[in-house]
Amino acid sequence: MTVVNPETPPPQQALLDFENVTVFCGTKKVLDSLSITFGEGENIAILGPNGAGKSSFIRTILRELYPVADNNQVIFRIHGQDVWDVFTLRSTIGVVSNDLQYTFTRPLTGREVILSGFFSSIGLFNRTVTPEMEMKADEILAFLEIEHLKDRRMTAMSSGESRRLLIGRALVHNPKVLILDEPTNSLDLHALHTFRDILRKIARSGTGIILVTHNLHDIIPEITRVVLMKDGRFCGDGPKQDMLSDAKIGDLFCVPLHVREDGGYYYATGF
Numbered sequence: 001m002t003v004v005n006p007e008t009p010p011p012q013q014a015l016l017d018f019e020n021v022t023v024f025c026g027t028k029k030v031l032d033s034l035s036i037t038f039g040e041g042e043n044i045a046i047l048g049p050n051g052a053g054k055s056s057f058i059r060t061i062l063r064e065l066y067p068v069a070d071n072n073q074v075i076f077r078i079h080g081q082d083v084w085d086v087f088t089l090r091s092t093i094g095v096v097s098n099d100l101q102y103t104f105t106r107p108l109t110g111r112e113v114i115l116s117g118f119f120s121s122i123g124l125f126n127r128t129v130t131p132e133m134e135m136k137a138d139e140i141l142a143f144l145e146i147e148h149l150k151d152r153r154m155t156a157m158s159s160g161e162s163r164r165l166l167i168g169r170a171l172v173h174n175p176k177v178l179i180l181d182e183p184t185n186s187l188d189l190h191a192l193h194t195f196r197d198i199l200r201k202i203a204r205s206g207t208g209i210i211l212v213t214h215n216l217h218d219i220i221p222e223i224t225r226v227v228l229m230k231d232g233r234f235c236g237d238g239p240k241q242d243m244l245s246d247a248k249i250g251d252l253f254c255v256p257l258h259v260r261e262d263g264g265y266y267y268a269t270g271f
Contacts, residue, residue, distance in 0.1 A: 013039065013040045013079070013080070014037050014038070014039060014040070014077070014079075014080065015038050015039060015040040015042075015078070015079060015176060015177055015208065016036070016037065016038040016061065016077075016078055017037045017038075017075055017076075017077040017078075017080075018034050018035060018036050018037070018075060018076060018077075019035045019073065019074065019075035019076075020033050020034075020035060020070070020072040020073060020074050020075070021033070021034040021035070021060065021067045021074060021075075021076055022034075022067055022068050022070065022074075023056060023060050023065050023066070023067055023068065024068060025056065025065065029232060030053050030056040030065075030232055031053050031056055031057060031060060031065075031067075031232050032053075032231070032232040032233050033072075033233070034057070034232075034233065034234060035234075036227065036234060036237065038177075038208075038210065040079075040176055040177075040208060041176075041206065041208050042208055042224075042225060043203050043208060043209040043211075043220075043222050043223045043224055043225070044208075044209065044210050044211070044223060044224075044225045044226070044227060045210075045211045045212075045213065045218070045219045045223045045225070045226045045227070045240075046210065046211070046212045046213070046226075046227045046229055047213060047214070047216070047219070047226055047227070047228055047229065047243075047249075047252070048214060048228060048229035048230050048252060049214055049230065049252065049253055049254075050214055052214075052229045052230050052231065052232070053229060053231070053232040053233075054181070054182075054212045054213075054214075054229055055097075055181055055182075055212070056232075057212070057229070058095065058097070058179055058181050058212060060076075061078070061093065061179070062089065062093070062095065063089065078092065078093070079092065079176075091173040091175065092173075092175055092176055092177075093175055093176070093177055093178075093179060094167075094170030094171055094173070094175035094177070094178045094179065094207075095170060095178075095179045095180075095181070096163065096166045096167050096170050096178065096179070096180045096181070096183060097180075097181040097182070098181065098182055098185055098186075099181075100166060103122050104122060104154050104155075104162070106122065106123050106155075107153045107154075107155055108123055108124075108153065108154050109150065109151050109152065109153060109154070110141070110146065110149035110150045110151065110152055110154060110157075110161075110165050111137055111141070111150040111151065112124055113154055113165045113166070113168075113169055114137045114140055114141065114165060114168040114169050114172065115129055115133060115134075115137050115172075116169060117168075117169035117170060117171075117172035117173070118133050118172050118173075133172075136172055137168075137172070140168040140171055140172065141168065143171075143201075143205075144164055144167065144168050144198055144201075145198070146161070146164050146165065146168065149161055149164075149165060158191065159186045159187055159191065160187050160188070160190075160191025160192075160194060160195060161191075163183060163187070163191075163195060164194075164195070164198060167180075167198065167202070171202075171207070174207075175207065176207070176208060177207065177208035177209070177210055178202060178207055178208070178209055178210070179210045179212065180199070180209070180210070180211050180212065180213075181212045182212065182213055182214065182215075183195065183199075183211070183213070183218070184213070184215060184218050196218075196220055199211075199220050200220050200221070200222055203220065203222035203223075204222065209222070209223065211223060216244070216249065216259070216266050216267060216268050217265055217266065217267055219240070219244075219265070219266060220264075220265070221263075221264030221265065223240060224239065224240055225237070225238070225239065225240065226238070226239075226240045226243035226244060227243075228243060228248065228252050230252055235252070236248055236252075240266075244259050244261075244266045245259060246258055246259050249268060253268075256270065257269065257270050258270040
């Protein structure tokens with residue numbers, strides 16, 4: 001008989017569970033036999049050079065790409081389920097990407113951008129917005145400290161302002177995890193500082209973070225686990241302080257460098 005210590009916390013539920021996942025985009029293999037498990041509530045960074053397969057991994061999570069069947073058992077589960085409809089999936093996983101930002105070319109206000117998250121649409125298109133949705137949008141604007149953007153057209157905003165609104169849009173369904181794909185691209189130093197503060201606030205609120213990036217300095221202090229990715233494979237996975245070493249990061253990016261830590265952030269120098 002197994003004796004359970006009442007002070008022992010319950011096992012962490014797997015949010016994402018992949019095993020032997022191989023994905024092709026056309027004739028090109030973009031993911032090569034990936035196996036990994038992410039627990040609910042974890043804050044994780046997936047770090048790798050451009051072309052490593054990071055965005056393809058996200059597209060696979062979102063069911064935009066599908067694993068191929070081979071002789072090995074393929075496991076591809078989200079919250080223990082093999083089958084998901086797209087709308088339920090996007091209520092569980094919030095996603096912010098540069099590609100999404102560039103689709104918002106209509107003259108929508110900041111508030112309309114956030115409300116569009118309820119419908120997974122680029123705009124409202126005469127959809128019925130309930131008072132509860134309006135209240136939730138206002139709560140998110142306040143939480144992200146972007147109330148001053150609610151009536152401004154997104155087409156007139158900076159990249160940093162637009163990125164914060166897209167985070168708000170992704171939070172409308174209270175997702176268990178927020179996935180960010182190269183979120184600091186095109187941000188200046190001020191916007192980067194503001195963005196990182198907001199990301200830290202979200203992580204401390206209990207929403208899990210999966211940060212996908214090629215920039216070492218994007219990794220906020222609240223992230224405790226780092227997965228290294230190269231050539232469609234995961235080549236390292238462990239505690240942040242173990243993964244962000246001179247040898248591992250130098251090998252990942254094929255350049256001699258020195259990794260230093262400063263105030264919970266990591267930076268690469270000497271290349």
